[in-house]
Amino acid sequence: MVELIGERVRLRELLVSDVALIHPGASDPRVVRYMSWGPNDEAATRAFVERSIAAQSLDPRPQYALLIEALADGRFLGMTGFDPVPNEPGHATMGYWIEPDEWGNGYATEAAKLVVRHASSDAGITRLTAAASVDNPASHRVLEKGGLTRVGPGTFTHENGTVLEAVLFERRA
Template sequence: MKPDEPIVLTTDRLVLRPTCEADLEDFIRVGSHLAVARNTGTFPHPFTREFAVERLAKQMKSLEEGTGVCFAIRLKATGEGIGSTGFFGLNREHGTAEVGYVIDPAHAGRGYATESLGAVVRHAFEDWGVRKLCACYFMDNPASGRVLEKAGFVREGVRRKQFVRLGELRDDVMVGLLREEYQK
């Protein structure tokens, strides 16, 4: 169930709030890195303003329709936008949704993805009543796998040569987290 009140999540170092038009320039800056495009399933390279505008509109519509929420990740200390995270594709019948996250490479390796994903997982299970969260990451991106593992996700399978991404055949690792596993 979608919460009725405005959503702002905070952690020790981060503030997460639903994405909006004001996030466009940060989104373009983060999405323009080749490393980001290479490790997402959908970001084009080169990243375009048109794609960013369409994606932000889709994210805002998802929240409005109650099928998910994408959060802008901002540093609590400075307000700087460093990425985004959230869940999407909420299937109400099955109680499932998929999580994702993107961190500016200039801020990678500092635990921000782990910290923000933890807040999103808690929000999805506790406030939206999601039964299961899932995610996929490219096998040759073990850092993303570690983020998901730290959040409690369990490996469910590998889809070999599942995607052609920026001209490369890529294996896709599927992971999931059940509400009862989260509650332990």
């Protein structure tokens, strides 16, 4: 079971009961505005949590989904994690989202640093990549402070088929 502790946040793997914590953010258009998925209905959030829990026991793991909690009081802050890229050993993509009431408090940056460290030191990831919407400079800063380097323009595709312009980031071990 993965648990990562920072100065102010704790990242932990998901439990079935976390659907109730995750769904409000996963269904909030403000939260998912720059994501490749959502907004989710409750069935989609539940399916994500169930897939994430199932992935915890697989080897190799297809996904590392981690809940972000405040270390001081355990309140839910958001989600983060990384997904190994199929047929590209050592390569994974990372992502995150934070509850709107917690934006601007540095929690995403702290979580990103923990994910980068875990991916490279414990999960065998030698190339970690991320894509952030060109319209989301706050995420650009989070990824750079988290240890990734801006590598250029690119795109990502929303689950509905819409292609979005992005800035690509990378960290190599």
